[in-house]
Amino acid sequence: MNSKSNYFEDLKIIKKVMEESSRFLSLSGLSGLFAGLIALVGATVAGLLIMNSRILLSDEFFTGLSSDGSGIHRALLITVLSLVLILAIGISVYFSYRRSLRQGLKIWTPVSKRLLVNLMVPLVTGGISIIILYVQHEWLLIIPAMLIFYGLALVSAGKFTYNEVFYLGLAEILTGLLCALFPVYGFLFWCFGFGFLHIAYGLIMYRKYE
Amino acid sequence: MKVSISGLNKLFENRIRLGIMSVLMVNNSYDFNSLKETLGVTDGNLASHLKALEENYLIKVNKKFIGRKPNTSYSVTETGAQLFRSHLKALEDIIKSQ
Numbered sequence: 001m002n003s004k005s006n007y008f009e010d011l012k013i014i015k016k017v018m019e020e021s022s023r024f025l026s027l028s029g030l031s032g033l034f035a036g037l038i039a040l041v042g043a044t045v046a047g048l049l050i051m052n053s054r055i056l057l058s059d060e061f062f063t064g065l066s067s068d069g070s071g072i073h074r075a076l077l078i079t080v081l082s083l084v085l086i087l088a089i090g091i092s093v094y095f096s097y098r099r100s101l102r103q104g105l106k107i108w109t110p111v112s113k114r115l116l117v118n119l120m121v122p123l124v125t126g127g128i129s130i131i132i133l134y135v136q137h138e139w140l141l142i143i144p145a146m147l148i149f150y151g152l153a154l155v156s157a158g159k160f161t162y163n164e165v166f167y168l169g170l171a172e173i174l175t176g177l178l179c180a181l182f183p184v185y186g187f188l189f190w191c192f193g194f195g196f197l198h199i200a201y202g203l204i205m206y207r208k209y210e
Numbered sequence: 211m212k213v214s215i216s217g218l219n220k221l222f223e224n225r226i227r228l229g230i231m232s233v234l235m236v237n238n239s240y241d242f243n244s245l246k247e248t249l250g251v252t253d254g255n256l257a258s259h260l261k262a263l264e265e266n267y268l269i270k271v272n273k274k275f276i277g278r279k280p281n282t283s284y285s286v287t288e289t290g291a292q293l294f295r296s297h298l299k300a301l302e303d304i305i306k307s308q
Contacts, residue, residue, distance in 0.1 A: 004304070004305070007301050007304050007305060008305055010225075010228060010301055011298075011301050011302065011305065013225060013228060013229060013232070014228060014232045014298065014301075017228075017229045017232035017233055017248065017249070018232045018233070018235065018236045020248060021232070021233040021236060021237055021240065021248050022236040022237055106247055109244060109247070109248070110237065110240060110241070110244050111237075
């Protein structure tokens, strides 16, 4: 082997080791895709369960949500949202685990721990804020808060995985801010942010890296 | 320090030492077992290369206990970071010049 190809190999090793040790590269595009689909299915179920599907597009969604007689509806909505969340997280973990096996990479590493901490701090803060908003009957701010805190979580976790996660985070934050400006369309913004954006992101990632 | 005219550092000629430095350049600190897994080397092999880097003041060792288990982690020193950067630059210059 001549020395030049040796040096070239050295550079390749440096780059590979730096990437693998500082970024979690087993995140699967499929998890984004399925999270988006689950969100849309969840939204549809919520829509059918809670209200007449033909009023989905109108602001009656929020009159439905905030009127005093709709305690059961609210509980149902929250159940559906929680199920969506649990399924989406479960599926991302499953696909990432599967991908890490295929890549021969470990899933529980110093980087994935850091990724998780950076994801969880804004996410848990958001979760608590949403509970507070709920308790204080600030219904119109709940969906914007979901989108904004989720976006912040992705932006902060993005440093430890693919750059695309960072941009997905920015898109979620933007969606959340717009939603805060036009809160009566919260349901549509929710479907866009958690459904469409995830699907688009998942497809891009899948085609690019898998 | 054993630095050749081209700026390449003899210490980094070994691939395992190169790997250790690459990990520590992009992480504040990294523990022994994770280094072992990342680089795919044996205990003894990794330990001897870590020792060499430590003796040349390129990395620092932090020993602490997590519960009752000893946990050793490593981080790069100022000198280590500088030398690695010039080594990296030298490698890139060689590739570009040919």
